[in-house]
Amino acid sequence: PPLSNLQTRDLASVVHPYSPLHKLDQMGPLILESGNGVYVRDTHGNDYIEGMAGLWCTGLGFNNEEMIEAATAQMRALPYYHQFSGRGTEPAIELAEKLKEIAPVPISHVFYTSSGSEANDTQVKLAWYYNNALGRPKKKKIISRIKAYHGVTLMAASLTGLPYNHMDFDLPFDGILHTDCPHYYRFGKDGESEAEFVARLAQNLRDMIEREGGDTIAAMIAEPVMGAGGVIVPPKGYFEAIQPILDEHDILLISDEVINGFGRTGEWFGSQSHGMTPTTISVAKQMTSAYAPLGAVMIPEFMMDALKSQSEKIGTFGHGYTYGGHPLGCALGVKAIEIYQRMNICERVRSMTPLFERRLEALKDHPLVGEVRSSGLLGGVELVADKATKRAFDPKQGVGPQTAVHLQKHNLILRPIGDTIAICPPMIIEEDELNALFDRLELALDDTEHWVAK
Numbered sequence: 254p255p256l257s258n259l260q261t262r263d264l265a266s267v268v269h270p271y272s273p274l275h276k277l278d279q280m281g282p283l284i285l286e287s288g289n290g291v292y293v294r295d296t297h298g299n300d301y302i303e304g305m306a307g308l309w310c311t312g313l314g315f316n317n318e319e320m321i322e323a324a325t326a327q328m329r330a331l332p333y334y335h336q337f338s339g340r341g342t343e344p345a346i347e348l349a350e351k352l353k354e355i356a357p358v359p360i361s362h363v364f365y366t367s368s369g370s371e372a373n374d375t376q377v378k379l380a381w382y383y384n385n386a387l388g389r390p391k392k393k394k395i396i397s398r399i400k401a402y403h404g405v406t407l408m409a410a411s412l413t414g415l416p417y418n419h420m421d422f423d424l425p426f427d428g429i430l431h432t433d434c435p436h437y438y439r440f441g442k443d444g445e446s447e448a449e450f451v452a453r454l455a456q457n458l459r460d461m462i463e464r465e466g467g468d469t470i471a472a473m474i475a476e477p478v479m480g481a482g483g484v485i486v487p488p489k490g491y492f493e494a495i496q497p498i499l500d501e502h503d504i505l506l507i508s509d510e511v512i513n514g515f516g517r518t519g520e521w522f523g524s525q526s527h528g529m530t531p532t533t534i535s536v537a538k539q540m541t542s543a544y545a546p547l548g549a550v551m552i553p554e555f556m557m558d559a560l561k562s563q564s565e566k567i568g569t570f571g572h573g574y575t576y577g578g579h580p581l582g583c584a585l586g587v588k589a590i591e592i593y594q595r596m597n598i599c600e601r602v603r604s605m606t607p608l609f610e611r612r613l614e615a616l617k618d619h620p621l622v623g624e625v626r627s628s629g630l631l632g633g634v635e636l637v638a639d640k641a642t643k644r645a646f647d648p649k650q651g652v653g654p655q656t657a658v659h660l661q662k663h664n665l666i667l668r669p670i671g672d673t674i675a676i677c678p679p680m681i682i683e684e685d686e687l688n689a690l691f692d693r694l695e696l697a698l699d700d701t702e703h704w705v706a707k
């Protein structure tokens with residue numbers, strides 16, 4: 254169909270992140286105008302199941318009245334204040350207390366940012382600052398993983414282990430190391446058991462640390478379940494195997510819970526679902542159900558003590574964002590967590606998980622589906638050219654993006670990551686809606702099968 258007025262204006266004026274900019278005028282941007290529960294409506298009046306909760310973030314769906322009221326009340330009371338120079342607001346205090354209450358490990362303080370990327374940049378600064386406070390100026394390198402996604406600011410993009418985030422941006426920065434991706438289906442060797450795969454990755458990590466020198470490495474950052482790298486669920490025992498190696502060398506473990514946090518995996522934090530005991534935690538996205546931008550870093554007491562002593566030495570703690578701890582975001586964070594607690598969000602996600610897993614499992618019979626994987630209500634469907642050999646499609650074929658076109662035709666929004674289709678619906682999704690999501694996905698996969706065959 255010809256482009257609408259809004260689409261034309263959009264193309265004339267807006268740069269779209271993570272988009273094939275050279276092709277958008279053929280595809281036509283999808284302009285959304287309203288949302289209701291798990292549905293969003295475009296400007297042509299088409300309703301879609303938003304099976305990605307936007308960008309893995311609108312856990313409460315798109316028109317939660319209590320959230321709207323909390324936002325309105327906060328805007329009336331105090332639309333802006335900051336945290337600099339020892340200033341604060343009640344919503345920021347209350348949210349920090351709530352985060353401490355639900356934290357999977359003892360946390361003493363919360364540092365606010367406006368986004369997940371900023372939270373991860375802050376993590377690196379805190380790890381550096383901490384080691385300076387301890388008189389260990391050499392202990393600065395950060396270990397991340399191939400296929401990790403930690404954001405797009407210069408340091409967060411350096412931590413990210415995906416080529417598009419580095420290519421032509423002259424990244425990653427020096428001192429950022431990428432170890433193996435724990436994806437057994439893709440990177441397990443022929444005849445290697447899952448346990449052997451885990452042992453090999455742990456040994457590779459140990460070798461990397463010994464090669465670089467443990468006294469030069471400050472921290473390792475990891476998403477419990479990798480999201481934007483393709484919904485990669487770690488094999489059993491993975492974090493249990495690597496954690497002692499980090500401990501031996503006094504390397505902090507940062508859990509990036511930006512996608513995993515707030516019930517998504519059936520626990521408050523993905524680290525709890527996957528045997529990980531982090532030192533510090535990054536959160537964002539579902540913390541406010543994305544109704545306003547907000548990120549945070551949750552830190553333990555011993556780090557807070559070090560930050561104080563270093564601040565005493567140099568005069569101040571010189572880091573912070575104008576919008577970090579924005580009262581609107583904090584009021585929405587408090588309200589979202591209150592709602593999650595009232596609806597027993599972890600229990601709710603766990604009760605929907607069997608259906609989610611059953612429908613995912615059934616997709617394995619589809620000729621294009623190589624692997625399905627999930628944790629709670631976070632799933633991925635990997636499409637392959639040959640199921641027997643796991644041969645991937647040529648990326649130039651664009652099977653994933655074409656599947657997204659088919660999904661949209663069936664009024665479903667999911668996210669292609671290469672040829673993996675990610676699924677991450679609002680956590681309020683009901684059974685009939687989840688079934689409808691999978692029915693539509695099946696139709697789209699059939700379309701893709703015909704398209705590939707042509």
Ligand code: PLP
Pocket residue numbers: 308367368369370371373402403404405476480481509510511512537538
């Ligand atoms: N960390 C993870 C695990 C993410 O998935 C994302 C975004 O998708 C980020 C960090 C970056 O967050 P933001 O886009 O809010 O900067």
